[in-house]
Amino acid sequence: MSNFQMTAPKPTSGSLGVGSSTLDVERSGAVLRSAGLRKTYPSGDRTLAVLQGVDFAVRAGETVSIRGESGSGKSTLLNILAGLDRPDSGELFWGAEAAHKLSLGELTARRGRFLGMVFQSYYLIPELDAFANVLMGARLVGRVGAGERARATALLKRVGLAERSTHLPAQLSGGERQRVAVARALMNRPQVILADEPTGNLDERTGDEVIGLLLEVCAEEQAALVLVTHNPAHAKKAARQLLLKDGQFA
Numbered sequence: 663m664s665n666f667q668m669t670a671p672k673p674t675s676g677s678l679g680v681g682s683s684t685l686d687v688e689r690s691g692a693v694l695r696s697a698g699l700r701k702t703y704p705s706g707d708r709t710l711a712v713l714q715g716v717d718f719a720v721r722a723g724e725t726v727s728i729r730g731e732s733g734s735g736k737s738t739l740l741n742i743l744a745g746l747d748r749p750d751s752g753e754l755f756w757g758a759e760a761a762h763k764l765s766l767g768e769l770t771a772r773r774g775r776f777l778g779m780v781f782q783s784y785y786l787i788p789e790l791d792a793f794a795n796v797l798m799g800a801r802l803v804g805r806v807g808a809g810e811r812a813r814a815t816a817l818l819k820r821v822g823l824a825e826r827s828t829h830l831p832a833q834l835s836g837g838e839r840q841r842v843a844v845a846r847a848l849m850n851r852p853q854v855i856l857a858d859e860p861t862g863n864l865d866e867r868t869g870d871e872v873i874g875l876l877l878e879v880c881a882e883e884q885a886a887l888v889l890v891t892h893n894p895a896h897a898k899k900a901a902r903q904l905l906l907k908d909g910q911f912a
């Protein structure tokens with residue numbers, strides 16, 4: 663399939679075995695990969711087939727954008743790639759790890775070190791200031807010491823918020839909140855950032871700035887970026903652009 667050029671050819675018979683799938687990931691250099699993801703939701707007395715066999719891969723450090731009509735399944739896909747939701751069937755690899763074989767608890771334990779997420783609605787903790795929100799990324803995966811504090815300080819500075827570190831989310835503008843969310847997502851040096859319409863609540867200029875920042879910091883941190891967006895100009899800034907249509911990449 664055209665969106666899946668980076669994988670080695672699949673064996674012709676049946677689904678991939680564990681050994682060959684792991685080998686494919688290593689051969690392809692994919693840091694995150696899915697094969698044949700399917701997801702349906704009950705909808706009244708019918709079934710809504712949202713994802714109908716999604717093959718996806720992103721290489722280490724690569725930037726990929728995903729567009730698609732509202733309701734085409736972009737958030738569903740990102741949540742499954744993040745291990746926040748389960749597909750009905752299909753494979754998911756985080757590096758060489760077969761994530762589809764892990765329990766939700768195991769996924770949660772690994773997620774915080776493997777990937778970072780940025781959402782349209784920021785999802786900052788309202789009671790914590792900007793610095794503590796960034797540090798929360800580290801608290802979720804282990805102990806917080808001087809090294810983590812220094813990194814949180816450096817990241818806040820990098821996203822232009824050194825002077826706002828003691829502000830609560832309610833005391834920050836939308837663009838500033840999203841910058842905090844970007845810093846938090848990068849806290850644990852993840853291999854991948856998954857961003858679901860990160861500029862959806864921002865005005866055009868602020869949105870452009872946030873996308874510019876996101877691309878810059880992901881490049882600096884050597885994190886791959888998967889960007890879901892409705893904005894064609896933002897989508898074009900990614901090295902590779904995909905369109906989700908009828909449950910698959912067109």
Ligand SMILES: Nc1ncnc2c1ncn2[C@@H]1O[C@H](COP(=O)(O)OP(=O)(O)OP(=O)(O)O)[C@@H](O)[C@H]1O
Pocket residue numbers: 703704710712730731732733734735736737738739
């Ligand atoms: N938990 C759920 N239960 C039932 N249906 C759901 C559920 N979550 C999503 N859907 C349906 O699945 C489809 C895909 O939803 P999804 O949120 O992935 O779309 P999207 O591409 O992210 O859209 P948007 O661009 O508006 O954010 C929609 O038709 C939605 O109604």
Ligand SMILES: [Mg+2]
Pocket residue numbers: 736737738858
């Ligand atoms: Mg969505």
